[in-house]
Amino acid sequence: MSEKSASVHWEGAGKAGQGQVSTETGALQKYPYGFASRFGDDRKGTNPEEILGAAHAACFTMAVSFACDKAGFATRTLDTTARVRLAKDGDGFKIDRIALTLEATVPGMEDKQFQQIAEEAKRNCPLSKALAAVPEITLQAMLKN
Template sequence: MTEKTASVHWEGSGKTAFGSISTETAALKDYPYGFASRFEDNRRGSNPEELLGAAHAACFTMAFSFACEKAGFKTTDVDTKASVNLARQGEGFVIDRISLTMEATVAGMDDEKFQEIAAAAKRDCPLSKALASVPEITLQAKLRVDTTP
């Protein structure tokens, strides 16, 4: 149906090397990343795990909103955070956990239906399916009270 592209340019070797990430839409254009932004706390660049988390949170959020609409409910707002854990495994690394935390305002929906739709969206969004090899993907979903009159 659709294909999106991203590219990376990498210079150097090992811990002193650095790269840049670009996307076809230019949402990222020569955005820096490297060892320090991935394994240390250097905030001057990105890393694959935070990009994966952003993609997963965005995909899940859209899937949830569309599922609510299909069920006859309208989302007012949805806020999702994804935490991606990179762990050492043997000589390398593995993503062993992704935690999704979502809060949403959905008029007229009770918590039971909310949890049901949220769980289905987590299971069915394309990024969740692509990440099926991650041993643990959790979801904490909170329905916010709609205070509009």
């Protein structure tokens, strides 16, 4: 088993408040976030949705690589983007869609097998399983061989 941690420190109320995100590894160390970086155009901070997207893209990509290896194909490159949509939901918000886009170079692999591997990774990577409550998770997978 593996257990990782992240922490947040927040000061202030609501829209005026500011937070800092830190991770156990130090990859994020007191990284700022707040209302403007989540709902506005402040590009100096992060937000929960992009952190979630990064985690999902990383998990999915690793799952694809492992599955390709298991099938006997070494991945040369895998580039994944995850677009996480935060939508209004009554008085609050919800994540209603995650769109994964994968561009891959896997020498010798046929597209049909690649598509099967990518779809299986989308369904079965740990983050996809954890995000099962998201109504729509899409995948566009392109093999660039």
